[in-house]
Amino acid sequence: MADMQAFEQECTQFFRPLWPGEDKILVFGDGNTDHPPLMLIGEAPGEQETLKRRPFVGKAGKNLDGFLELMGMERQEIYVSNVVKIRPTARGTSGRVRNRAPSKEEIALFLPFLMKEIDLVAPRALVTLGNVPLRALTGDKSTIGDMHGAWHTAVNGLPLFALYHPAAIIYRRELLSVYEQDVCSLRDSLTIQTQK
Numbered sequence: 137m138a139d140m141q142a143f144e145q146e147c148t149q150f151f152r153p154l155w156p157g158e159d160k161i162l163v164f165g166d167g168n169t170d171h172p173p174l175m176l177i178g179e180a181p182g183e184q185e186t187l188k189r190r191p192f193v194g195k196a197g198k199n200l201d202g203f204l205e206l207m208g209m210e211r212q213e214i215y216v217s218n219v220v221k222i223r224p225t226a227r228g229t230s231g232r233v234r235n236r237a238p239s240k241e242e243i244a245l246f247l248p249f250l251m252k253e254i255d256l257v258a259p260r261a262l263v264t265l266g267n268v269p270l271r272a273l274t275g276d277k278s279t280i281g282d283m284h285g286a287w288h289t290a291v292n293g294l295p296l297f298a299l300y301h302p303a304a305i306i307y308r309r310e311l312l313s314v315y316e317q318d319v320c321s322l323r324d325s326l327t328i329q330t331q332k
């Protein structure tokens with residue numbers, strides 16, 4: 137716990153000076169930090185996550201509830217975080233602030249911190265949600281379409297299971313059954329995979 141607090145402080149001290157005058161809020165990981173069975177890794181927080189300072193509490197969080205139900209797990213058993221810990225935003229033509237995908241530069245800046253966070257939490261397995269964490273953690277350029285629903289090895293040697301991002305399922309309803317099948321294969325193979 138003290139280690140996580142030190143990690144969050146180090147992260148804050150590194151990132152705050154990068155955006156002088158901007159009120160960028162860092163949204164840190166949440167859940168079981170003591171060798172959990174799974175660490176779920178998303179892309180970046182959205183509006184709700186930034187308001188509540190907690191990952192996956194907005195629309196994407198509803199899918200997380202569905203994931204936990206299929207897995208037969210409680211949220212507090214696992215650890216949930218994001219690659220990028222600020223909300224990447226852009227202004228639409230109407231002037232409204234909207235979410236955007238994190239840039240390569242943002243991902244590169246946050247990746248060393250994510251690796252440190254994984255070391256501290258020491259999960260038995262990683263689950264990536266969408267392309268951003270999958271590519272960042274495998275170094276692979278393949279897409280989620282090719283890699284979802286299967287085990288891979290992360291750059292630090294941990295077993296990594298690739299899932300579609302919850303937002304993809306919201307926008308592409310036809311992916312829901314694929315996603316559910318993937319979660320069931322994760323559930324059915326988790327014990328074997330983490331005992332290797």
Ligand code: URA
Pocket residue numbers: 178179180181182185190191192193194196197218265
């Ligand atoms: N999408 C993500 O990737 N992360 C969140 O925390 C919320 C939505």
